[in-house]
Amino acid sequence: MTAVLTVRSNGDKLPILFIIRGTPGGRIETSELPTYPSGHFYAVQGKAWMDNTMWKSYLCDLLHRSLVEPWVILLDNFESHVSDASYRIVEEELGSFLCAIPPNATSICQPLDVGVMAPFKRYLRDEWLTEEMIDGEDGDDFDTR
Template sequence: RYVRVFHMMTWVKKNHHAWLVEYLSTKKNESVGFQSFRCLLLRFAERHRFHHRTPCASKLSQKVLDEVWLGYAASFWDRYGHYDHSNIINVDETAVYFDMPPGKTLAEVGTSSKVSTGEKHSPRLTAVLTIRADGTKLPLLFIVKGQLGGTIEKQELESYPAGHHYAVQKNAWMDERIWFMYLDDVLAPCVEDASVLLVDNLKCHVSEESHDKVAEAMFSVVEPLPANSTSRCQPLDVGVMGPLKAMLKTEWLLEEDNREGNEDFTAQEKRLAMVKRTIRVWEKISSEMVVKSFEKAIPKIFEF
């Protein structure tokens, strides 16, 4: 077995929920509240000789990444500086978990931190996020694990909250079929003028078919970001994903658990909970945060 901060959070949430709500209410915002609570638990773990292990690998050196970032920003505004900010769009996918992703464990000093494959995964779906440089957020697209024509698609999706979009895929991942659905159902109704769509290098995003569809249906252009640089060049990664993930975790902490005893959520209840939680948090992402994410990821030409 292994221990994560998540397990300690779960224990506090279940046994001291009133204290947790009061503690989080004293913090500046939900993101700060979650990080503060997490640090509190990590300090407790360290006092009891547990170390936090976080594997990390960088694809590019910081120096190279900075050069790519500044070069790309200059090139971008040279080509698209005449576009209104409402026509500069960024889209990306992110995984949403029912509990929390098990990327970090607490291991007692001198013991192994290995985790068996079967213990690693919490129920998951994919949320497709879209923002504009003027601060606007588009409706979400949720990709749920399921089969085309199956029970989830035929009976469950229609019960999800209105105002957003839903699809099934066998692994809850983005693929060409879902991407074209996104372009038709989510993006196209929101595009009123020629736009530029910033995407990472996922194959279906940058395929010839994708370029053609965006050009022909929306008179717009797909703009692939430099490879291995989305952590610096993609607005969603730079200024939105971090706060969104922290707020999702805080929402999870604050959710009331009205089940009796050890009664488990059904798979359907978990999917709906993930969808509703993500929508609540998406509504809290401010236009100011979105604008700043573009300004930080793709700064205007510097004056020397």
């Protein structure tokens, strides 16, 4: 699963776009998605990846509904994000401006990477290391008392 998080510069969070692995039009999309919690957006894609189709859906279905005035939309340099079609949609349909962050700068200056993803990944790494230290590789349990 992929979760697309969007936050305004004032801290307001937009609904999350969850991209679920499955066949578009298949059982997950027709039977399960309607039972998911409301307030967010859900889409089905073969590998649960953000691709051109998912990105266009994100821009037109989720982001468009959240715009009340022109925005500057900061993005990484992912191919779908910086395509000619993406620029056209953002400028012509959303009345906003798309600004790609320079390559390899995402981990330094993209707010969600710096403020959310980096601490989350650090937490997961620490949990994994703790689990590995406690369980050990030889199968013997390590007594933490």
